[in-house]
Amino acid sequence: MVLATMLKEKTTYSISELAQEFDVTTRTIRHYEDMQLLLPARQGQKRIYSLADRTKLKLIVRGKRIGLSLQESGELLNMYEPGQSNVDQLERTLEYIGTSRQKLSQQLRDISTMLDDLDEAEAGCKVELKALHDIADQHSH
Amino acid sequence: MVLATMLKEKTTYSISELAQEFDVTTRTIRHYEDMQLLLPARQGQKRIYSLADRTKLKLIVRGKRIGLSLQESGELLNMYEPGQSNVDQLERTLEYIGTSRQKLSQQLRDISTMLDDLDEAEAGCKVELKALHDIADQHSH
DNA sequence: AATATAACTTACGTTAACGTAAACTGCAAT
DNA sequence: ATTGCAGTTTACGTTAACGTAAGTTATATT
Numbered sequence: 001m002v003l004a005t006m007l008k009e010k011t012t013y014s015i016s017e018l019a020q021e022f023d024v025t026t027r028t029i030r031h032y033e034d035m036q037l038l039l040p041a042r043q044g045q046k047r048i049y050s051l052a053d054r055t056k057l058k059l060i061v062r063g064k065r066i067g068l069s070l071q072e073s074g075e076l077l078n079m080y081e082p083g084q085s086n087v088d089q090l091e092r093t094l095e096y097i098g099t100s101r102q103k104l105s106q107q108l109r110d111i112s113t114m115l116d117d118l119d120e121a122e123a124g125c126k127v128e129l130k131a132l133h134d135i136a137d138q139h140s141h
Numbered sequence: 142m143v144l145a146t147m148l149k150e151k152t153t154y155s156i157s158e159l160a161q162e163f164d165v166t167t168r169t170i171r172h173y174e175d176m177q178l179l180l181p182a183r184q185g186q187k188r189i190y191s192l193a194d195r196t197k198l199k200l201i202v203r204g205k206r207i208g209l210s211l212q213e214s215g216e217l218l219n220m221y222e223p224g225q226s227n228v229d230q231l232e233r234t235l236e237y238i239g240t241s242r243q244k245l246s247q248q249l250r251d252i253s254t255m256l257d258d259l260d261e262a263e264a265g266c267k268v269e270l271k272a273l274h275d276i277a278d279q280h281s282h
Numbered sequence: 283a284a285t286a287t288a289a290c291t292t293a294c295g296t297t298a299a300c301g302t303a304a305a306c307t308g309c310a311a312t
Numbered sequence: 313a314t315t316g317c318a319g320t321t322t323a324c325g326t327t328a329a330c331g332t333a334a335g336t337t338a339t340a341t342t
Contacts, residue, residue: 107248
């Protein structure tokens with residue numbers, strides 16, 4: 001039986017399980033529900049999260065890491081929903097995908113230059129450190 | 142004289158010039174000063190921004206784009222300041238550089254997967270669009 | 283001299299994203 | 313039976329990052 005739970009893919013989760021996995025509080029997860037980003041099933045009054053719910057939460061958390069607002073994450077989530085019935089909707093979605101890609105590309109550039117800056121700063125630090133050590137060596141001699 | 146102002150590198154800026162260039166309000170710039178991220182010179186009561194100030198502001202704005210808080214941007218700015226006198230300080234700075242790099246690397250990964258997701262979503266949209274168009278063609282015939 | 287423009291200070295207001303506390307429910311183990 | 317979790321709802325509190333308004337000052341222009 002332990003083997004079964006170890007091998008079988010888990011398909012539902014409690015709120016605290018997800019909270020643990022994604023390192024957020026249960027309050028936070030409920031907040032995302034208040035904001036309409038999640039809509040878990042219920043077993044009585046308990047929330048039951050599906051694999052799809054978990055995936056959504058993962059996307060939200062990832063979004064947070066790169067500075068997306070809950071609104072923006074919500075719009076991204078909507079994009080991934082299948083219910084795109086008409087042409088108009090699909091074209092608006094395509095447009096949104098385009099602008100999203102541009103924003104993300106800008107972020108990529110920003111991060112790259114920041115990483116470069118960090119490299120420079122690190123080099124500078126090491127130079128200064130070495131200078132200080134050299135002086136110390138000289139005095140100890 | 143116009144030529145001079147066109148060719149010579151500008152070295153000081155008014156608050157509204159910077160606001161325009163970086164697409165923020167003057168209120169925002171003053172707020173960054175309240176938060177100790179900037180400390181421009183004064184000419185009477187007017188703020189005069191140096192090239193260094195401009196560079197700092199650029200870094201702050203860039204930081205915002207990737208979701209940094211003003212505090213975090215402030216800490217980054219401190220790193221780039223020269224006044225690293227003692228060994229202890231330098232080592233702490235090096236450590237901070239390390240963790241910063243890790244955070245940025247994580248963001249790089251997050252953005253990459255998001256871009257991949259967008260590619261998938263776009264492909265899906267296009268497929269659906271084509272299907273809708275095919276149906277339309279069939280009926281018009 | 284009067285007016286416009288750009289800057290300034292002070293201070294209260296607003297929004298997002300939760301934190302925190304209080305009081306309730308249902309089930310499980312002692 | 314009660315104690316103790318894990319979960320729930322409701323609601324007020326908090327922090328960051330500015331927005332917005334009101335009144336003041338300095339400089340330049342008509």
